[in-house]
Amino acid sequence: MEKFDTIIIGAGPGGLAAAYDLSGAGQNVAVIENNLWGGTCPNRGCDPKKVLIGAVEARDRMVQLQGKGFGDVPYVNWTDLEKFKETFTDPVSDSSKKGAIDAGITTIDGEPKFVSDKEVSVNEVTYQADHFIIATGQRPSYLDVKGKENLLSSTDFLSLKQMPKEVTIIGAGYIAFELATIANATGAKVHVVHHNDHPLKAFNEKYALELVKQLENKGVEFHFNIDTKEIAKSGDKFILKADNFELSSDIVIGATGRIPNVDYLDLDKAGVKVDRHGVVVNKQLQSSNERIFAIGDVVSTKAPKLTPVAGFEASYVSDVILQKTTSDIKLPLIPTVVYGSPKLAQVGEQTGSKVVDQDVTKWFTYSHTNEPKAKVRIVLNDQSQIIGATLLSNEADSLINLLTKAIEQKMTHEDVTKEILAYPTAGSDLEYLI
């Protein structure tokens, strides 16, 4: 029986990062993957989404400057854009696997199943290891309603060969907003159907509602407090049905959350406990079997399910396995961005001793490209240090990283005035934002 120091299940950003760390430290490491190498983020998540959003941003920039240097602006050509996206996604799996092999990591394709707390079987071959890391991520969850087989997922959306004329998206989280923004820029009529009136629940409500308004101004229609009961097929159309509500469209995308990939692994044979949010772990990311760890999206903790979080946890667990640390995991500040157009970003505390909330639409940073709406909200503590921020603008993604550093360094207004940042940029406004 082949024996490894560590076997990792799942070759996403989390699993591969751990594999490189452990193999780089001299361990004999195997990674088992049952689908595309590289995982969700580069194959069917962050990266393809960002390629599509890139085209939306280019179009929106021209629309903003219509009559100010630009004339008629065409819709994004979906078919061409999809082909461009594929130049990023097509090579990912092979190159991720090759990279691992080149680094001396054993790569195994197939469906792993635990046969004991020390052994896993794949394609009828049994492998043993001192430690295991479960890094199997999440997959889309589908609403449990009549006709749920008629729902498409974000993965299906990102690979559509043609963008239909009418698109309905159920849910109002990250995925719903990002896909709505993309479909809208191709000229599709987009509907967002949500079961309550709290879109993007984790974000400042006023800012989330301002983003709704910006999308409505572009023609996206939001239907709040609609509890979907059925997705019926009628000819070429799909009808979303709820109490006193029907909506017909060409496709219906379910974006109502994701579920952990904990089934099919026979985790009970290894004594690993799970709940509906994923693998249950302690503060060292150890499961109920102390030799089996879990990282990334599959972990049942409140940590945001994001690529940099999976990478951070991978590095932490590698250090635990290599006996470089015995401390509990301590996640740093985690900035998050909804890649719409404009973008919505948030980091840190949302309440404090002082809040400076400004509409900065008319500031040069935003007015020179005629942005329709830009807002910045900074939260300070009783020592006037920056402790949190919410941003809505096209510059929000870069500015949120700068603010994350400012919070980590406990910067005050006075500290900010002592810095020189390139002008004119969103960063050089910082001293006027506090």
Ligand SMILES: Cc1cc2nc3c(=O)[nH]c(=O)nc-3n(C[C@H](O)[C@H](O)[C@H](O)COP(=O)(O)OP(=O)(O)OC[C@H]3O[C@@H](n4cnc5c(N)ncnc54)[C@H](O)[C@@H]3O)c2cc1C
């Ligand atoms: C549409 C979309 C957009 C996103 N955009 C962003 C973004 O902009 N920024 C951001 O930070 N995050 C984003 N995310 C989230 C990000 O993709 C995840 O947080 C990240 O991929 C988690 O990494 P992971 O390694 O934990 O899991 P994954 O990347 O999901 O990798 C898990 C791997 O395990 C494999 N696997 C599953 N089950 C098994 C099994 N039984 N046996 C073997 N292998 C298995 C899977 O095939 C996969 O390759 C997005 C997600 C989606 C869906």
Ligand SMILES: NC(=O)c1ccc[n+]([C@@H]2O[C@H](COP(=O)([O-])OP(=O)(O)OC[C@H]3O[C@@H](n4cnc5c(N)ncnc54)[C@H](O)[C@@H]3O)[C@@H](O)[C@H]2O)c1
């Ligand atoms: N930019 C990014 O960083 C990014 C982008 C996409 C995804 N992600 C990650 O992927 C995760 C999954 O994204 P998501 O958008 O699927 O999940 P989410 O949890 O962000 O949003 C799910 C939404 O569906 C709603 N919902 C639940 N049941 C519903 C129902 N019956 N009818 C209508 N709406 C319903 C929820 O209220 C919520 O608004 C995110 O939490 C995030 O961790 C991150």
